[in-house]
Amino acid sequence: MFIISFIVSTFCYPFTNLLNIFKEFFKGMAWYEIPNTTTFSICFTLAFGVAVIIFVLCLWVKATCGMFTSSVRMDGKTVLITGANSGIGKETARDLAKRGARVIMACRTMDTAYEARDEIIKQTGNENILVKKLDLSSQKSVRDFADEILMIEKRIDVLIHNAGYGNPFNKEKSVDGIELTMATNHYGPFLLTHLLIGLLKKSTPCRIVIVSSGWYWLARFNLKKYLNELDGQPVYLYYVSKIANIMFAIELAKRLQGTGITVNSLHPGVIYSGIWRNVPFPMTIGLTFLNYCFFKTVVEGAQTTIMLACSEELNGVTGKYFSDCKECELQPYVTISEDHKRLWDVSIKIVKLTDTDPKIL
């Protein structure tokens, strides 16, 4: 407290003139009874100090937010992005379309998907944008989607697992009876990757990008308890699913070593996007404040994904985790290879991989 007061007072010292101007201003108001000088000074100093700290933090967030400035082109490449109808996914689709890629937008909500596609075509002039139906929480939908892609596409150069779901207050089950957050954020992408692996192998060199979250550290992975059960706080299950994303990325990278397919995961930053849609009022008031001060825009939030999808400097880089367009260290408890293997084995059972489905060994 002493240190904070000291910093605040030091910050505010040069502004004592401003303080006097304010005091004069209030004195002139008949309805306002000015408190004694000490109370007024302390309140003013604290309020001003807090404002300065918020302002400095805002600047820090903006200054450390990595931007991918390369003008690398993606002509002739096909990129599949899940959840591309809104938020970071839509922004990623827009950017990659601008770079000339053929973009497959794999979306659950078709009306916003078509709107997003039309907007992207209009803005980029790239007409090579497709919308396909995919509900990652439904294993049938994932299989139908994969069948269609295998039928119509000759190659996939980049597969971006971007779609994500979180509900901090309600627990739900998917149509397959699996906890919905894990079904959408981990099991759906796990199954889809398996079903498309043959096509990805034919398209090498190619990349798999998995959008996780830096908030994974809020969860300690407990395979027994959380893999397919509804006990545990719903918000916690989101963090568990994001740890699963990172573990899946590392294990997949290991299994695909030498095939020409690279796999990396990332934290996009904190962005005021649709992911917060299940946060109820009045908590949204706090969120709006945080958004204005500290959150990234969706354009900023998409930068690390875009970099992982197309940066030439990342050719051959695999099994890494990125944030703000930089490689980052992971907490040691996420990098235990036995856990990755256990998660893999449990996932195979939960997505019901059949004998005829492709395997990633």
Ligand SMILES: NC(=O)c1ccc[n+]([C@@H]2O[C@H](COP(=O)([O-])OP(=O)(O)OC[C@H]3O[C@@H](n4cnc5c(N)ncnc54)[C@H](OP(=O)(O)O)[C@@H]3O)[C@@H](O)[C@H]2O)c1
């Ligand atoms: N925003 C953040 O602060 C933040 C922080 C860390 C990580 N992330 C991650 O970033 C990724 C993108 O999120 P965002 O911030 O852009 O949020 P968003 O705007 O809500 O986008 C999420 C996308 O996922 C789609 N989706 C949800 N459930 C799906 C399902 N069952 N099948 C197919 N698609 C589904 C949504 O489609 P609908 O429109 O149909 O719902 C939407 O297009 C997520 O993986 C999220 O976990 C976000």
